[in-house]
Amino acid sequence: MGLLDNQTEHSYYNSNNFGGYQFISLDHIINNFMIAYVGEGKIIPKVKRTDVAFHAQRAIQELSYDTFKSTKSQEIEIPPSLTMLLPQDYVNYVKLTWSDSLGIEHIIYPTSKTSNPKAIKQNADGSYVFTNDINLAEQTEGNSTAETHETLSFPSTNTISLNDADGNIVSDISTVLSLGMELHGSDANGNDIPPGIHITAFDSTQTQVAYISNTIPGGTYDVTFTKGQSSNTWESFKSATSINEDDDYKDDTYWPSLGGRYGIDPAHAQINGSFYIDELKGKIHFSSNISGKTVILKYISDGLGTDEEMIVHKFAEEAMYKSIAYAILSTTIAGQPLAPSFQQQKSAAIRTAKLRLSNLKIEELTQIMRGKSKWIKH
Numbered sequence: 001m002g003l004l005d006n007q008t009e010h011s012y013y014n015s016n017n018f019g020g021y022q023f024i025s026l027d028h029i030i031n032n033f034m035i036a037y038v039g040e041g042k043i044i045p046k047v048k049r050t051d052v053a054f055h056a057q058r059a060i061q062e063l064s065y066d067t068f069k070s071t072k073s074q075e076i077e078i079p080p081s082l083t084m085l086l087p088q089d090y091v092n093y094v095k096l097t098w099s100d101s102l103g104i105e106h107i108i109y110p111t112s113k114t115s116n117p118k119a120i121k122q123n124a125d126g127s128y129v130f131t132n133d134i135n136l137a138e139q140t141e142g143n144s145t146a147e148t149h150e151t152l153s154f155p156s157t158n159t160i161s162l163n164d165a166d167g168n169i170v171s172d173i174s175t176v177l178s179l180g181m182e183l184h185g186s187d188a189n190g191n192d193i194p195p196g197i198h199i200t201a202f203d204s205t206q207t208q209v210a211y212i213s214n215t216i217p218g219g220t221y222d223v224t225f226t227k228g229q230s231s232n233t234w235e236s237f238k239s240a241t242s243i244n245e246d247d248d249y250k251d252d253t254y255w256p257s258l259g260g261r262y263g264i265d266p267a268h269a270q271i272n273g274s275f276y277i278d279e280l281k282g283k284i285h286f287s288s289n290i291s292g293k294t295v296i297l298k299y300i301s302d303g304l305g306t307d308e309e310m311i312v313h314k315f316a317e318e319a320m321y322k323s324i325a326y327a328i329l330s331t332t333i334a335g336q337p338l339a340p341s342f343q344q345q346k347s348a349a350i351r352t353a354k355l356r357l358s359n360l361k362i363e364e365l366t367q368i369m370r371g372k373s374k375w376i377k378h
Helices: 011-013 027-038 049-066 232-239 314-330 337-359 362-370
Strands: 024-025 071-077 083-085 091-100 106-108 148-153 157-161 181-187 198-200 209-214 219-226 276-280 283-286 294-302 311-313
Touching: 011 219, 024 027, 027 311, 027 314, 049 106, 049 314, 049 337, 083 314, 106 148
Parallel strands: 106 276
Antiparallel strands: 024 311, 071 294, 083 283, 091 106, 091 294, 148 157, 148 219, 157 209, 181 219, 198 209, 276 283
C-alpha cells in the first residue's frame, strides 16, 4: 500500500500539514526499527521497545546539533534593559542579528572582554551580607529595586495589571516594568507569590497588561518588582561609551583617534554591536546601541521539545537506524562483537545524511563564485 493512499490531494491542500511528506515521525522510526532489526535470527534478538525509544530520542538529540537543519528563530524588539530571555527550548545560538528598516540583517558579534559574575552584597566595611543569616546575599541589578505597587492579578490567567497611587490601573504597564522582572509579595490573607514568577511579555494591544511566567491566584497583592542580579562588571560595560579608550564602535563613533586603532581586536572593529549570553540566568545582554532595534535570534534545539518536533527528514532516516542499532549493541554484552562494525556504518550513514541535507546546487554555487569576481566556465 502506498504511503499516500489514505490522503487525497483535496484533503492535503485543505490541511495545515504542508511539506510533511519529507519527514518521518519518531514513532514510525521505532516501529520500523523493531520490524527490521529486532527478532529471532536478526541483528538484535531481543530488546525492549522502551530501550529503542530511549536510544531513538538520544539519536535525534545528537543529530539535531550537527546534521539536521533544526535551526529555529525568534524576533523581539530590545527593551531599554538591553536583555533578551533565552527561548524555552534553547540549546545553543547559531547567529544573532539586528534588522534595519529594509529588512537587511546585520550580524551582532559576541564579546569576550566582559562577563556577568555573581555579585556578592557587602557592608561598608567589606564584610558579606547574608539573607536570614544563612546564604550570601546578591546585589540586585543597578543596586536597587523597582517601586512597590498594588497589583491586580486576573484569575486563571498569566496576566497582571498595576494600580497607581490613586487606585487607577496604569494605562501602559511597560513604562513602569521591564521584561524579566521578578515578583515578590503577598495578598491580604498572607498568601505569598510563588518564587521565580517573572514578567515574560507585554501586550501591544492591551497596554495595561503584562504576562507572567506562571498563574497567580486572582486577587490584590502588594508586590515588589526586582530586576534580578547583575554585577558591577556588567553594569559598567553596558553603560560605557567606550571600549577602546576614546573610540567606540558600539555607539557609532568612527574616527575620534585617527591612526590609534592599530592592533584592534577585529571583534570590535564593527558598528553592529555586541552581546553576552548569561546562560546561568538565561538572558542575552546587548550593548547600548542595540536598544530599540529588532533583534533576530537563530538557535538550535534538541528536537525533543514537543511531539510535533520529534520528526526526522527522510534523508537522515538510515542514519537514525544505524545510530539506534549501534547504541543498543554497544551497551549490551551480547552485542559487543557487532558494535565496531555498526559504529562504522553509523558514521558512514551520518556522513551521507549531511551530504544530502547540505542541498548543494551547482547553479547556486556558480552564482556565488561569480560574486567573487572569478572566471567560471559554464
